[in-house]
Every structure is written in structure tokens, then in C-alpha cells.
Amino acid sequence: MKYYIISGEASGDLHGSNLVKQLYLLDAEADIRCWGGDLMQAAGATLVKHYRDLAFMGFAEVVKNLPTILQNIRFCKQDILSFQPDTLVLIDYPGFNLRIAEWAKQQGFKVIYYISPQVWAWKANRVKKMKQCIDKMLCILPFEKKYFRDTWNWEVEYVGHPLVEVVEKKKQFGVGSLEFGVVHSNPKLQTPNPKPSLIALLPGSRKQEIQKKLPIMLQVARSFPEYRFVVAQAPGLDDAFYEPFLAAYTNVSTVRNQTYDLLLQASAALATSGTATLETALFGVPEVVCYKGSNISYQIAKRLIKIKYISLVNLIMDKPVVTELIQDELTPDNLVRELRSLLQDSAKQKQVQEDYLALKELLSAGGHASAQAARIIVDFIRK
Secondary structure: OEEEEEEOOHHHHHHHHHHHHHHHHHOOOOEEEEEEOHHHHHOOOEEEEEHHHOOOOOHHHHHHOHHHHHHHHHHHHHHHHHHOOOEEEEEOOHHHHHHHHHHHHHOOOOEEEEOOOOOOOOOOOHHHHHHHHOOEEEEOOHHHHHHHHHHHOOOOEEOOOOHHHHHHHHHHHOOOOOOOEEOOOOOOOOOOOOOOEEEEEEOOOOHHHHHHHHHHHHHHHHHOOOEEEEEEEOOOOOHHHHHHHHOOOOOEEEEEOOHHHHHHHEEEEEEEOOHHHHHHHHOOOOEEEEEOOOHHHHHHHHHHOOOOOOOHHHHHHOOOOOEEEEHHHOOHHHHHHHHHHHHHOHHHHHHHHHHHHHHHHHHHOOOOHHHHHHHHHHHHHHO
């Protein structure tokens, strides 16, 4: 059978690659064409467009690149018509994929959506159109099944979260040797311990969010001289961007493309809200969740986004498993207090690990997400 898969981001490439592998296991004659990245291509899919050519973030950048975006949509439609797949599998990336879904349904193609847009947080009005043009929705968060059923009378499938298998695989593979990049402004000062315990700093991937949060995170290092604080650098940002932030610290290092190796060794983490909070929890690392934006952006987001928590960990568990320090609450003093509690309070450590275990069980859903998603997709086409 013929499958046309579209993902537009690095995370979609990762989850798409695992899906591709599972589709080949179930359908040895599968012909898979994709928009994605190196991982999906390595898994055996024919790569049409790389996600690097699709990543336009923010209103201004989207407007500036509108001709390219529209050209990509036209090309995608032509390529689908030429390929004539048995099904179209869309992975997250809603701004692009929902347009393609609506068109593909009109052309008579079977449309399956894997990793639902987070319409429960904002833009819920999208669901009416989604119901009309998506034949099968595969969700990765446990509360989404109930949300779509109770709020929208739409029966969807919950397959579990694909990060569970990704993290499990990394744990089985083992920790790699961390290659630190250290910036010292004062060579007279020495790191107190040649092999200190590590605290992971995950300040995000975009310049603006890093500029807002990393300086606050770094100030915490002065209160814990016996620890090495390690900043996970974003893939798209070079060392020169980070050097001014790190210059005043001697117990701070950086790593690049080694976030999972860092989490395997970290005693605790300060993590930006987003997928990183879930990854940190699945590695069993106690964490404090950090969010800070411009005041205007925060006030707009507070009015538009209707959720109880900002971290996926707390949203999934529906309780405050991890502390969230948001906007004005994100201060060095608050971070020091919360980090000290995570490192020294044994009762808190025990409770966090119990909650993390329950979280993993919820997200496993009886098996691996990519295997379950592939089985549903193949069964749906063969009906």
C-alpha cells in the first residue's frame, strides 16, 4: 500500500521515523513518501521536502515567507495527486496539515491525523472542520480522548505518547560521554569538584525565550557551587550566542546535541515549559518548570490559552506534580528554594518518582505509540 506522511518539525521527523519503521513491519510492500527529515529518510521513506525548508515561526516571519508557504502547499497537493496514496498521514504541524487535510478529503483521499493539534488549549473552533475532513484521529495525550468525546462528540483513538519509546530506547542504549563546552571569565576561580553532580538547564530552542529565561536560571548556580550546571544548547544556535550569558560563571558548562545524555546523568533540571518537561520526567529527573515571556505576550496568552497548567506533566496527571514558576514568579530566589527542595527533601523526591511512574504508565497505553498507530492505520486502509 502507498502512504503519504507529512511532518514539518524535528519532533515530527522523530515520531514519523518510528511510525515508518512500524508500517514496514506490518506492510512489507509499503511505499512511503514523506515530508520530514533525515530520520524518516533513514527509516526508508522517500523524502520529498525537508522540515528545515518549512520552519517559519512567528507572525512576521510567516507574512514575509507567505509566497514560499503557498508554493509549498501547491507543490504538496500536486505531489499527492501524482503519488495517489492509499492514505494521507498527517503528523501535528496544524497550520499546514489542516489545510492539506481539508483539500485531501475533497479529493477523496483517506485522511489520518497522528498527534492531534492542541485544540484543547486554544483554537478549539478548529475542531468542527477537523471532524469533517479527518477520517481517523490518533491522540497521544490521555485526556484528549475524553475531551473530543465529551466536548465534540467525536470518537478518537488514544495510542499513547511516542516519547515513551524514544526515552526507553535511550535508556537501554546507555549514557554517552558528555562533551562540555565551558566558558570562564575568571580563570582564578576553580570548579570546586572535578566531577560534580549535574544540574540540567533546558532554556528552550528560540533566541527570545533563552534571552528571557537563561540569565535567571544561571543565577541559581551561585547558590550551588558543589554542582555543575549544564546548559543544553539549541541545535540552531552557535556557541557565540551563549558565551555572554555564561561568562560570569565557573561551575557552568554547555552541551550540544546531548540533551538525553545530560538527562541520564542529571540530579535535577530547570526546564522550559514544553516537550522538555515531559522528556525530563520520563528520564526520572526532578524538575522545576520555567516560563517567562514579554508582558504583552504573557497577557495575551493568559487570555487565549485556557489550561490549568503549563507543563505537560501536570496537564496529563491533572495535579501539580512539578512546580511551575510562571512570569513574575520566575525569580532566582524562587528557583533556589525549589531546587534545594528537590535535591534535599527525601519525601518530595519519593513522591515525584511515584508520580513519574504513574505518568509513564498513563502514556504507555498498553504498548508503544508508533506500533499502535501503525496497526490502526494499516487496519483502517484494509477495511
